[in-house]
Amino acid sequence: MSQSKSAAEFVALNIAVLTVSDTRTEDTDTSGKALVERLEQAGHRLQARTIVKDDVYQLRAQVSQWIADPRIHVVISTGGTGFSHRDSTPEALAPLFDKQIEGFGELFRSLSFDEIGTSTIQSRALAGLANGTLIFCLPGSTGACRTGWDRIIAEQLDNRQRPCNFVEMLLRHAQLEG
Structure with missing residues (x-):
């Protein structure tokens, strides 16, 4: 594994955090709070x-x-990726994707296996690209959000990450649109 970081200057991105829940409030939304803390x-x-x-x-x-x-x-997003009758994040958001990032869900479940064992098969974590915007859909647990951010998303949103990252693609899209 030959990952490295280049000496380029960090590019800060604008990120929106969506908590999917019928019961959480801003005070009780520990998953959303963890994501906000990490991205900042x-x-x-x-x-x-x-x-x-x-x-x-x-x-x-x-x-x-x-x-x-x-x-x-x-x-x-955090939440709504399980199998209960109310879990509908994949059904809601996948149709918006211009391209799905299959490797995200695969890697998330692989990493989660080390933490929660075979229960990871109940995660329908997914990611995609829609109108030049990256969308990552994580499970609702705070631990899952930490895993997703710390072990996958943070590096892919860092333009210094080599051999590749998603920031390069976002910048190209912004230049084409601008």
């Missing part, structure tokens, strides 16, 4: 944060609004 510690900017009920159409409406906003580069 990394040097990125919190552009928006909200909690939306686990409803396909409310989720699509919120994320559609964000992917139409050129100021938002990345959306990270």
Whole structure:
């Protein structure tokens, strides 16, 4: 594994955090709070944060609004990726993707296996690209959000990460659109 960081100057991204929950409030949303803390510690900017009920159409409406906003580069959602009858994040957001990032869900479940064993098969974590905006959908547990950010997302949102990262693609898209 020959990963490294280049000497380039860090590029801060604007990130929106979406908590999918029928019961959490801003005070009880430890997963959303963990993501906000991590993205800010990394040097990125919190552009928006909200909690939306686990409803396909409310989720699509919120994320559609964000992917139409050129100021938002990345959306990270937490919650709604399990198998209960109310879990609908994949059904809501996957249709918005122009391209799915299959490797994200695969890698997330592989890393999670070390932490929670075979229970990881119940995670439907996924990611994709929609209108030049990256979207990462994580499970609702705070531990899952830490794993997703610390072990995958942080590096892929760091333009210094080599051999590749998603920032390069986001910058190319912004230049083409601008």
